[in-house]
Structure formats: structure tokens, C-alpha cells
Amino acid sequence: MFSDVVALYRAMGSPLIEGGVASYEGAPTPAIIAALQSCKDLQPAFGKIQHQDEHDGLLEIELRLPSNEFGRFYTSVSELARSGSLGKGLFPKNIYVVDLAWADFDDNEPEPIKELRRICRLIELLAMLAIGVDKESSPDSYNLFFALPPDGAKPPRTFLLPTQVDDQLLGHELRHMSLLEQILNRKNETKAHLSERKLMIRMAIANVIEKFESEKNLFLVVVREWNEILSIYRANLQTYVYGFSFEKVRRELAQAEIDYGTKLSGVLGDIAGKMLALPISLAGLLALKNSSSPFEAFVLVLGLAVVSVILLAILHNQTLQTKRLLHSFNVVFDDFKDKIVTYPPKLQGLLRITIDQVEKQGQTLENTFRLLKALSWLPVTGAVLVALVKYWDAFQKALVTVLSIVAASNVDPIFLAP
Known part of the structure; x- marks a missing residue:
């Protein structure tokens, strides 16, 4: 319906708008008659024909133009530019700019309108x-x-x-x-x-x-x-x-792979000397076998137990160190992983290889530590078994004595009274 109002305004010769009303007095041209017919059932939101009269061959029309969200007439581009919706990036609809003779349903847009749309x-x-x-x-x-x-x-x-x-x-x-x-x-x-x-x-x-x-x-x-x-x-x-260049990223990846590989290798190197105590401690089993008294055997078993506990503690600490290094590696490389699709295929391949190799080395270390932890139980386990075999009779006697003492301590004192 807004287009019908614009058509009538144009047919009236685009008269001056005063107080929101466009007036016409002149011959009833075919264009005006057709436009009036189209506006016969005009809804109030789109404007109103306040006065229409024809006498002595002259036609008088007073058309109140819309000034709401359903349609609005602007006298100039400057007035349109001050429209509130433009400040929020919304170009208004159902508008007519008088000084440009342009409506928003026209095919061609004047340059000022294009500028406002760009803004x-x-x-x-x-x-x-x-x-x-x-x-x-x-x-x-x-x-x-x-x-x-x-x-x-x-x-x-x-x-x-x-x-x-x-x-x-x-x-x-x-x-x-x-x-x-x-x-x-x-x-x-x-x-x-x-x-x-x-x-x-x-x-x-x-x-x-x-x-x-x-x-x-x-x-x-x-x-x-x-x-x-x-x-x-x-x-x-x-x-x-x-x-920033992909060559720089490539060098950083290579350096990071070397750094983390060296650090992970260093974790195992740090305990290599300490783990020599494991085979040396097994020699204590020979001394235990050749021991001459239960007390001497007890001291040797206790010493081998201490060796096992120390080795297990060292291995646990190195396991935690390995996990910290792998976590640090993941923190550093998460940013590369997130952007891997933006890198060239060759760099993507290098990144995947680096991540895969470091993860494999970390997994190998974890498996090595599991094996070493199992072996660390050998000294104390072997010592206990050798001592039991060599001094089984003394062990039984000691066990019976201990049980007797425990049993005696649980007897009601009334049975021991004279």
C-alpha cells in the first residue's frame, strides 16, 4: 500500500509537504484518477486522503502522508541520515525521499542512498x-x-x-x-x-x-x-x-621435538645409575643364603627391603616427572593442534609426526617404569623366600612363640590367681 501512496504523491506532481500533508489543486489527470482508485481502501497506517473535491473541472486533494514504521516521507537525504534506525545499522523500509524523488522500491538507487547503506x-x-x-x-x-x-x-x-x-x-x-x-x-x-x-x-x-x-x-x-x-x-x-613464517614454525617444531625428546630421555638417564642398585642388591641373596644365624638373616632381609622401597620411590617420582613433561608438551602443542588445518600439508605432516613420536616416547617410558617397578620387588621378595627356606624351623619356632605370647596376654587374670 505504501507504493500506492507514493504513486499518488508523484501523480500530484510531488507537491511541497507542509505539516505532513501534501496538497494538490489542478486538473484530474488519468494518473491521479488511477492513483486515487488504488488508494480507495487505504489503511490509516499508510496515510489518509483528508480532502477530495472536484468542481469546475478542478480537483482538490489533501493527502496526509504516513510517518511511522509502515511508511515515511523524508524531505531530504539529510533528514533521512538523521533517522534513528541508521545509527544501529538498520536501513528503514517503506521510505520516500522527496529531494531525490526516490522510493525504496525503485530499481535504481541514487549515490547518497548507496552511501547510507554502506554506512x-x-x-x-x-x-x-x-x-x-x-x-x-x-x-x-x-x-x-x-x-x-x-x-x-x-x-x-x-x-x-x-x-x-x-x-x-x-x-x-x-x-x-x-x-x-x-x-x-x-x-x-x-x-x-x-x-x-x-x-x-x-x-x-x-x-x-x-x-x-x-x-x-x-x-x-x-x-x-x-x-x-x-x-x-x-x-x-x-x-x-x-x-611469522611457516619456515619459522617448522624450525620451532623441530626444536621442540628435540627439546622434549632430550628431556624425556634425561628422565631415564637420571635413574640409570640408581637402578644399578637392583642387580647389586640381588647379590645380597647369596650373602643371605650363606648367613650363619637368624638374626644375621633378619638384618639382610631388612636391608634388601629398604633397597626395594627406595627404588620404588625413585621410580614413582620419575613417573610423575614424565607425566609433567608430557602435560607441558600438550600445553605447548595444543595451539598448533587447533590451527593444524591452516598449515601447509608438509607442515601438517611434520606436526603430526612430532606429536606422535613424543607420545610414543612417553608411552615407552611409562612401560619401562612399570617393568622396573616390578623388578624392584625382587630384592625383598627373594630375600623373604630365601630366609624362609633356610630358616623355616626357626621361623616356625618364632611364630609359635609369638602366638603363645599373644594368646597368654588375652587370658583372663582370674584363672592365674592362686
Whole structure:
């Protein structure tokens, strides 16, 4: 129905609008008659024909134009630019701009309208890019938050960017907005260094805001200095790319593999000398076999038991050390694992090999420690068995004596009274 109202207004010759009413007095042309017929059942939300009269071959019409969410007439682009919805990135629907003779259902868009649409899209993209968005404080704009990290003696700073739109924004070229589109497109989340790119363009915007923060309309600053923002972003990106290369990552992976491999090997090397006590302690079994008294055998068994306990404690400590090293390895390589699909196939293969080899070495160490722990029980186990075989009679006698003492201590004293 809004198009019918616009058609009638145009048929009336686009007269001056006074107080929201367009008036016409003249010949009843076929275009006006057809438009009036289309507006016969016009709903009040889309406007109202307040007066219609025909006499002496003249037609008088007073048309109240809509001024709500169902339709609105703007006298100029400047008035449209001050529309509240633009400040939140929403281009209004069912509108007619008188000085452009343009309605939003027309096929061709004048350049000012294209500029306003680009500004709306910029606001949408900036709202997605900002580190924070306040959508409630103002009915006509967003409050976007951008920040700069600490730089030497300068502390971190946060800037508030209100998205105020007015006609001063017109006439400024917004080039390469597709850059923001690509950075913020979810389909590109797996691309290399996307988070770094977002951070760089946020910082570029914050740098420009800091430079002109004394100005009243900071959103105008962003639009006006958009080319400068792009230049800062490209310079930062170029610096970052020169400082980061896949060759550098390859060297880091190789060095990390060597470092963790050496550390894991060192875990076993640290206890190699200590584990020599295991075969040496087994020689104590010969001394135990040749012992001449139960007391001498007891001392030897106790000594071999202490050896087993010490070896088990050392192995337990080295097992914990191995787990800490593997955990540290996983912490370092988790970032590489998350971005593995962004690396070239050759680098992906190297990364997978590095992770696989370190994990295999860690698993081998754990299996080795399990075997050594089992062997560490040999001294005390062998000592007990040899002592029992050699001094079985003495062991039985001692056991009977102990049981007798225990049994005697449990006898009721009344039975021992005279």
C-alpha cells in the first residue's frame, strides 16, 4: 500500500509537504484518477486522503502522508541520515525521499542512498568486531568499545565509539569494506591468523580514535579516516607476516621435538645409575643364603627391603616427572593442534609426526617404569623366600612363640590367681 501512496504523491506532481500533508489543486489527470482508485481502501497506517473535491473541472486533494514504521516521507537525504534506525545499522523500509524523488522500491538507487547503506553495513560489521557492544543506552545508536594494549610506559586504554549518523558522513569513500566482511565471515574461521587479523584492525581503529578523540563525533572520524585505518592495518599485518613464517614454525617444531625428546630421555638417564642398585642388591641373596644365624638373616632381609622401597620411590617420582613433561608438551602443542588445518600439508605432516613420536616416547617410558617397578620387588621378595627356606624351623619356632605370647596376654587374670 505504501507504493500506492507514493504513486499518488508523484501523480500530484510531488507537491511541497507542509505539516505532513501534501496538497494538490489542478486538473484530474488519468494518473491521479488511477492513483486515487488504488488508494480507495487505504489503511490509516499508510496515510489518509483528508480532502477530495472536484468542481469546475478542478480537483482538490489533501493527502496526509504516513510517518511511522509502515511508511515515511523524508524531505531530504539529510533528514533521512538523521533517522534513528541508521545509527544501529538498520536501513528503514517503506521510505520516500522527496529531494531525490526516490522510493525504496525503485530499481535504481541514487549515490547518497548507496552511501547510507554502506554506512549501515559498516555499523553492523563494527558491532561484530568490537570487544564490547552497548545496545541499550541509546535508542538511536550503539556504543562500541575498542581498546589499545599497554605500550611501554603507556597503560592500556579503552575507547567508546557511539555510532551517531548524520549527513556529515555523506561524501566519504568507504573502500575495501570486503576486508571486514572476510575477517568476520564464519566460513573463514579456519584460515590462518584470523584472530590476529581481527586484533590488528581493532587496534587500527583504536589508534585513529585516540588520535582524534577530542572531536565530538568519533564515528565521523572513523568514516572520514577509513583509508588511514586500512593503511595502519596493512602495515601491522605486513610486519606480523614478516615476523611469522611457516619456515619459522617448522624450525620451532623441530626444536621442540628435540627439546622434549632430550628431556624425556634425561628422565631415564637420571635413574640409570640408581637402578644399578637392583642387580647389586640381588647379590645380597647369596650373602643371605650363606648367613650363619637368624638374626644375621633378619638384618639382610631388612636391608634388601629398604633397597626395594627406595627404588620404588625413585621410580614413582620419575613417573610423575614424565607425566609433567608430557602435560607441558600438550600445553605447548595444543595451539598448533587447533590451527593444524591452516598449515601447509608438509607442515601438517611434520606436526603430526612430532606429536606422535613424543607420545610414543612417553608411552615407552611409562612401560619401562612399570617393568622396573616390578623388578624392584625382587630384592625383598627373594630375600623373604630365601630366609624362609633356610630358616623355616626357626621361623616356625618364632611364630609359635609369638602366638603363645599373644594368646597368654588375652587370658583372663582370674584363672592365674592362686
